[in-house]
Amino acid sequence: MKFERGNTIGRTGRPKGVRNKLDSHAYACVLAHVQYKRGDTPPEEYVGTSLWAALEITLKQRPSDYVKQVISMLPKQV
Secondary structure, eight states: OOOOTTOOTTOOOOOTTOOOHHHHHHHHHHHHHHHOOTTSOOOGGGTTOHHHHHHHHHHHHOHHHHHHHHHHHSOTTO
């Protein structure tokens, strides 16, 4: 089937610039990790996740890489 001019079927995707579900979950986890204080208990939804553990390890072993990764997730306008 050839795409014809004026056909609007299948053109309903997510708007440009909107994160997909995996990216938005990872972004929320990283944002929670950045806002998290060391003495407090971590948020319940991220406690057992491997992403949270990876962020903890990276922060302890290579803080400069941690900062680079967090900055890379920020929108370009910031």
